[in-house]
Amino acid sequence: MICYSILFCWLSLFYQNNLVPNPGFEEFKVDHCGLSVSVREFEEDNLNWTSPTKGTPHVYSRNVDERCWNHISNNSPDQPRSGNRMIMICNYYKRGFRSYIQVKLTDQVLKDQKCTVRLWVKVPYNAKGFSPIMGVCLSPEKVVVDKIQNLEFAATVEFSADWSPGKWVLLEAEFVAQENSQYLIIGNFNPNSETKYVSLTNANPDQVSFLFVDDVELSIR
Numbered sequence: 121m122i123c124y125s126i127l128f129c130w131l132s133l134f135y136q137n138n139l140v141p142n143p144g145f146e147e148f149k150v151d152h153c154g155l156s157v158s159v160r161e162f163e164e165d166n167l168n169w170t171s172p173t174k175g176t177p178h179v180y181s182r183n184v185d186e187r188c189w190n191h192i193s194n195n196s197p198d199q200p201r202s203g204n205r206m207i208m209i210c211n212y213y214k215r216g217f218r219s220y221i222q223v224k225l226t227d228q229v230l231k232d233q234k235c236t237v238r239l240w241v242k243v244p245y246n247a248k249g250f251s252p253i254m255g256v257c258l259s260p261e262k263v264v265v266d267k268i269q270n271l272e273f274a275a276t277v278e279f280s281a282d283w284s285p286g287k288w289v290l291l292e293a294e295f296v297a298q299e300n301s302q303y304l305i306i307g308n309f310n311p312n313s314e315t316k317y318v319s320l321t322n323a324n325p326d327q328v329s330f331l332f333v334d335d336v337e338l339s340i341r
Contacts, residue, residue, distance in 0.1 A: 175219035212251035220307035258301035
């Protein structure tokens with residue numbers, strides 16, 4: 121019983137230290153049926169989360185009607201890591217399209233503070249290919265860019281891994297903040313020329329990579 125109490129207290133403390141509001145995308149204004157067709161619709165779908173570009177992320181949910189394109193059925197091979205919802209972003213497309221997600225942190229990260237970032241990502245089960253490149257970027261202000269291509273920012277942390285489709289993978293890193301920051305952006309910040317792409321089938325002319333994201337955490341050490 122003592123062990124369970126200690127574990128509960130540790131988990132509670134860890135959760136409280138997370139500067140990312142709505143980390144599992146469970147809080148929303150409207151759970152739209154179908155894929156998001158605009159940044160405004162995506163922002164209605166998710167409290168706190170926005171898109172820094174015109175490239176629209178998508179919400180997949182167990183809550184919407186089973187006839188909806190973004191419905192997650194009980195027997196779907198792609199389930200949220202936790203809760204009822206997860207986000208899909210495009211981290212590579214040979215024609216240049218990208219999508220990102222952005223959140224305002226509950227407290228400012230100060231320059232030289234030691235931080236830990238964690239997020240879970242998954243290549244869709246039926247993916248024809250994927251890019252193993254994913255990054256996070258801290259920003260002092262909210263980013264709003266009228267474009268659908270990659271953000272020309274330097275990632276604060278960049279991850280690269282050989283992922284297996286249909287399996288959640290934890291991306292985790294420790295870093296020192298280079299400036300005072302209030303926003304966290306998630307996506308691939310590399311141009312196509314510097315982005316690796318792995319094709320899983322010969323019938324893959326589009327060369328596009330989508331990733332599910334869930335349970336995002338940023339804490340100060």
